[in-house]
Amino acid sequence: MALGRRRTREREDQRAEGRAVVVREPVDDEPASARPEPVPPLRGASQLWADGVGRAGTRSLQVLAILALVAVAVFAVTRLTLIVIPVLIALVLAAAISPLVVFLRRKGLPSFLATVIALIALVAVLAGVVWLIVVAVVDQWPELRDQAIDGFDELQVYIQNLPFDITEEQLQSVRDSVVGLLQSDAVGAGALAGVSQTVDFVAGFFVMIVVLFFFLKDGPQIWEFLLRPFQGARYERGQRIGDSTVRTLGGYIRGTAIVALVDAVAIGIGLAIVGVPLVLPLSVLVFLLAFIPLVGATLAGVLCALVALVAVGPVEALIVVAIVIAVNQLEGDLLQPVVMGRTLRLHPLVILIALTAGTVLAGLTGAVLAVPIAASIWRAIQVWDGPDLPARFARQKRRETVETG
Incomplete structure (x- = not known):
């Protein structure tokens, strides 16, 4: 045999x-x-x-077919932003406040009532944030913009005295870009303008509220309905993907909100001690920009330093820069690992690529949603073949050692 x-x-x-x-x-x-x-x-x-060439050709045709499907999907998403963006926002918000709904249901409240209470609480929080943005940022934006532009002009004078060979044309080009950004309507109108440029805000808001209500009330049942065609191992895989996606999205949003609040309070206290004006709008901008990974903290720190430079002087501006760096370092080394745990296990290069792609496809909203969506996709890959067993292509490969006797 x-x-x-x-x-x-x-x-x-x-x-x-x-x-x-x-x-x-x-x-x-x-x-x-x-x-x-x-x-x-x-x-x-x-x-x-x-032969080898034939197998390579077969794989090439398969890759081209997959890329064509991805291109069609991306094209459809960019044409259906009025539906896609509100649904994604509703999914992220539902994952963030789903523990509140579960808690209210365990206390004996009916599902409908628990959902309504959680939804009203979320809308109240969002309305408070929007009101704070309008009061703190939009009303004082002209003064904040002028302070930043004047700070850049003073920074230009300091740079010209440095030993580096920087031409006047290069400085003027950078200044024109910064002034054009600060004076643009998109920035002057605050965060709501960025959302309104992505979708029709009014229609999208109502769509998001309705979808969010049903996600909170019937989320598990909706996912169970989508898994009806699958059985056995595929059904269990779908259950793992659904659970991991909700945990990842919810943990990311809740953790980012806590980190952003701590950053805004800490930097705001530092600005007040140094004597920088416009502490409240700067703190609100720090909180909002914290939801954009990698680049958000840098933009907030630059804006705070420019305002400090023109308002109180170069020494205080350097102190503000040191405060921002210290807070960001404390956030990265201590706060994020404790608050967010292993929710966001992505390489910075992957975050940067996801951030760029989201910004290109959906503007400011895409920049905020791209990273948690990428994190949830990676988490789904990590539980593809089991609770702690990633998909075969994502498993860590170890070099086999041959013992010689």
């Missing part, structure tokens, strides 16, 4: 390489039932696709 199996493997290897299969005469001690039927050799076009 072992000899027959070995000859079968030899014939399969010969057929995979496109060579003619040599059928040897059966051995007398080999039973007739164990003798495989001879397989004719590959001929013509079949033999062309069996």
Whole structure:
């Protein structure tokens, strides 16, 4: 039997390489039932696709087909932003406040009432944030913008006295870009303008509220309905993906909100101690920009330093820069690992690529949503084959060691 199996493997290897299969005469001690039927050799076009070049061509066609499907999906998403963006926002918010709904249900409240209470609480919080933005940022934006522009002008004077060879044209080009950004309508109108440029804000808001209500009330049932075509291992995989996505999105939003609040309070206290004006709008901007990974904290720190430079002087501006760096360092080394845990396990390069793609596809809203969506996708890959077993292509490969005796 072992000899027959070995000859079968030899014939399969010969057929995979496109060579003619040599059928040897059966051995007398080999039973007739164990003798495989001879397989004719590959001929013509079949033999062309069996070698290395043919396999590479097959893989190339498959990759092109996948890229075409992705391109069609991206095109459809960019044309349906009025639906896609509100649904994504509702999904993220539902994942963030779902623990509140579960808590109210455990206290004996009906599902409908628990959902309404959680939804009203969320709308109240969002309305408070919007009111704070309008009062603190929009009303004082002209003064804040002028302070930042004047600070950049003073910074330009300091740079010209440095030993570096920086031409006047280069400085003027950077100044024009900064002034154009600060004086643009999108920035002057605050965060709501960025959202309104992505979707029709009024219609999108109502769509988001309705979808959010049903996600909070019937989220598990909706996901169970989508998993009806699957059975067995595929059904269990869908359950793992749904649970991990909700935990990742909710943990990311709640953790980012806590980190942003701590950053805004800490930097606001530092600005007040140094004597920088416009502490409240600067703190609100720090809180909002914290939801944009990597670049948000840098933009907030630059704006605070520019205002400090023109308002109180260069020494105080350097102190503000040191405060911002210290707070960001404390956030990265202590606060984020404690608050967010392992929610966001992405390489900074992946975050940057996701952030860029989200900004290109959906503007400011895409910049905020891209990273948590990328994190949830990666988490789904990590539980693809089991609770702690990633998909085969994502598993860590270890080099085999050969012991020599």
